[in-house]
Amino acid sequence: MPDIKVVRMKDVQEMTGLSRATINRLRKEGSFPPHINLGARAVGWFEHAITEWLQARMSGQTLSYGEEC
Template identity: 30%
Template sequence: MALCTPKGKPMPPGWRSTIELSEVAMNSRPSAPTELSIMRLPEVAAVCGKSRAAIYKAIRAGEFPKQVKISARSSGWVRCEIEEWVRSRMASR
């Protein structure tokens, strides 16, 4: 099954392995963050299951991790913060 972005476009090469690695990281509970990297919006949306608009709305409401500036015109999210948010959502059910 091919993975698609929230807008239905095919994912770039190598994308699937990134998502699979994120799923493995979310299922394990390391004592400290093992990977410090930046996720861009399409990956954040794919991992958390929220749309772009829902992500920004949750940030404004203080319910989702804030993005960090990468450059003057781009931003991303810290991977371990997004993974922790997913874990907290899973724990609250």
Template identity: 35%
Template sequence: MNTSTQFQIYRKPEVLQTLAISKSTLHEWINDGLLPPPVNLGRRAVGWYKHEIEHLLIAMGAGLNRDEIRQVVGQITQARLAAWNKLRQ
């Protein structure tokens, strides 16, 4: 994946539009493990990595069920941590 696209950020309105969901559904999905937690951008600003949202769309389009989507979200979260650990070395 191209590094310049890997770290593009979607803010909440873009995520809502891309996923075609409401704010309440967004928060429900985060709480249910169906969407990765947002990235903290500042005191009152959050966003999501564009490539993670696109990855979820592909998984949803492939017909994965809720448990399988949770696994994808877990992999995304683990990949974030692995990338951070790699940078720290």
């Protein structure tokens, strides 16, 4: 299992080059890793999930995470 590191939205934006709106749209469509709740108003993503998503995009693959409500 990879080291568990949680990254926040600002870090995800820097890692992917995507805007907050695009990340949220892709997440709702089910084509971006789901976030985890860190607190009442805080969310984050597992860094390894973002890295895997980026690697898949670079190789032309599309990962599916299921739609979120």
